[in-house]
Amino acid sequence: MIRELAKSIREYKKLSIITPILISLEVVIECTIPFITASLVNKIKNGCDLNTIIRYGAVLVIMAVLSLMFGAIAGSTAATASCGFAKNLRKDMFYSIQNYSFENIDKFMTSSLITRMTTDVTNVQNAYMMIIRTAIRSPLMLVFAFVMAFVMGGRMAWIFLVMVPILASGLALIIYKTFPLFKKIFKKYDALNRSIQENIKGMRVVKSFVREDYEQKKFDEAAQDVCADFTKAERILALNGPLMQFCMYVLMIFVLSFGSYTIISSRGLDFDIGQFSAILTYGFMILSSLMMLSMVFVMITLAGESAKRIVEVINEKSTLSNPENPIYTVKDGSISFENVSFKYSEKAKRMALANINLQIKSGETIGIIGGTGSSKSSLIQLIPRLYDATEGVVKVAGIDVKKYDLETLRNQVAVVLQKNILFSGTIKENLRWGNKDATDEELIEACKLACAHDFISQFPKGYDTYIEQGGTNVSGGQKQRLCIARALLKQPKILILDDSTSAVDTKTDASIRKGLKEYMPNTTKIIIAQRTASVEDADRIIVMDGGTINGIGTHEELLAENEIYREIYTSQNKVGDQNEN
Known part of the structure; x- marks a missing residue:
């Protein structure tokens, strides 16, 4: 884990080394x-002249300035190194996520990934700063202060060896008690973020069903869960202060009492005021070093769990990868399913798709229809390798999709999924996701084919209109048409519309299908729909049922021979009611 995290230090390695030196x-x-100060006190006690005092004072001022300078520079380098390290961690995590397959993404909740890239990275960042600064400073201070305490105080310094185990034992117990609490907190952070994410994403549904009270209660429970564990952990950590104060006061009482007695008595020949002040200072240094070490251990304990979660994301390898010698050309849009079965997880008990055999010619228009849960979307997701078939072979242009370069394959298979996503930016910027080099004329042509040009032209800024996050300032139908136009700009060999005209009226739906047929006759078009009207003019229609193909044929053939298709058509067109009348 540490080795994996260390890879993200990269260009900040030099600063990470300079900081401990400073x-x-x-x-x-x-x-x-304190050693020089003790010497000065003794000189003054013995009646030294002003020049001696000035000389000692100048040395102390220079040393104080140097200490301040080294500390300030170390603070700056530590901050730069830790912030840079955090930046690289987020970058590595984000890049890793971009390479995930859908199967990898299914493994992590969105809220969990957000927590890992924010809270967890911040915890590791803070721990890293403490490691290269405080974790170096505290042990060094502890060792040097111990040595100097014995040099200055002799037998009196043994009190520190008595107090240190007491303080160390208390701190160890505190860390032991807080560690399991911090492990629990992160899972609850995920739940809290999930509650927030779901609420914001589904705000329209929440308000339309007047469920604000329910959502507030759910959020309160998640927030209270996090608060309760954090409060419990903080209460235990708060014992650091009283424990430190106890040890410090015991130390002060002993040093002041025993030191004063030694100075006043005849033993003062071996122990003077300068040494007395120095050993008191070193005592504070020792205890404060232990206190800082305890905070470092607590922070590392907290960050340890965060680090594991970060490394999980970075080390997660995509279940999809390029072959050794990939094919970079897709010749045509023909598709073949040969004894294909598929399930989303190895642990799944049943197949989402079972024994699929299907041949689609290049340029054909294929409709896919079926009830909810019939695996229509599962079928088409195997074509651009969003998932890999569990059994059997999926071919495009007569070649197994696993032999293609992933980017090449996906550039030639444009998919407009059920959940249409638009990103923050102008309409032009969103459309150019399909082709970053598309001209304005090409954008307009694609939008005309997708029946989007008319409503775009009505916006005051036209194609420069800004789309809010998630496309919240356009309607569902407008969003779908923009996503179709974006896919058309790829000029793919295969175009898949996964129920992507469900929010438009039947007239617009028909216009889009007519435009696609005329504009891209050589492109294979697969249209998944709930309405029979959206697929009835397709060359062939596939009827899905329970993850299997129930029937294939034209609209007329299926009406005559396929019970499922006939039932869907009848329920949508109310043919039965009309016949009864």
């Missing part, structure tokens, strides 16, 4: 200052 110099100077 911190070490700062610690050495800080630990030397």
